[in-house]
Amino acid sequence: MRSAGARFRRHRGALVGVLVLVLVTMAVLLGPALLDRPPERQDLALGPTAPSFAHPFGTDYEGRDLLARVLAGGRISLLVGLVATLVSLVIGVVWGAVAGFVGGRLDRLMMRIVDVLYGLPYMFFVIILMVWFGRSLVNVFIGLGAISWLTMARIVRAEVAGLAGRDFVLASRLAGVSPLGALLRHVLPNAAGPIIVYGTLTVPRVMIEESFLSFLGLGVQPPAASWGSLLAEGASLFREYPWLLFFPALLLSATLLALNFVGDGLRESFDPGEARR
DSSP: OHHHHHHHHTOHHHHHHHHHHHHHHHHHHHHHHHHTOOTTOOOTTTOSOOOOSSSTTOBOTTSOBHHHHHHHHHHHHHHHHHHHHHHHHHHHHHHHHHHHHHOHHHHHHHHHHHHHHHTSOHHHHHHHHHHHHOSOHHHHHHHHHHHSOHHHHHHHHHHHHHHHTSHHHHHHHHTTOOHHHHIIIIIHHHTHHHHHHHHHHHHHHHHHHHHHHHHTTOSSOTTSOOHHHHHHHHHHTTTTOTHHHHHHHHHHHHHHHHHHHHHHHHHHHHOHHHHTO
């Protein structure tokens, strides 16, 4: 673990990604309070105005400060990415660990279920979920998390199946450790590297999917806003008011790139041999 940390600190792209993520997180958490401009406050007389000293990101069609809305929307986008990723991690790790450790017919059955689910158009499943159960933030968490665990399950299953037959696991079983204890104490800790790496790379993918749903009007609902819903608003008015699209797209792109850089750095840190291929 120490050597992995040293390799990560030598990865310049990953360090830049961490710095960008820290700055973005501090901005979206502290910025709205420091601005003292409620993102939902309207000034219809002001209307859409270009960036200025009073409004660095300009205002939208209803006279709302775009900087405040982008920072408030960043909170929701990051929250969706983290919570949905956590849901997918829990489901994927449990499913893959059980399949890989038990093996046999149960393993084949569980992985065939994963194969069948892979063949379904998962984004349509999320859209149907939003339409059927209502457009709420909780349903966004559940929907995106429930479709993002399949690859995680495959990764964990492969890692656990490879570790289950190792000598140190067999020795723990002979020493009287229960199957569950061996899985939790010996197998999963040694599979933590790939789990952490893929979990990091899942966050930007979930954020993109949330942005797509919000772009379609099926994600975060007004008066709340996410970067995806702000992009949808900006795209419809891009010709007249380009700043409405530019600033949310800039923050979203910077965050997604930073997350991918951090994920690449973690992958090379935990598996330097694979990274050199």
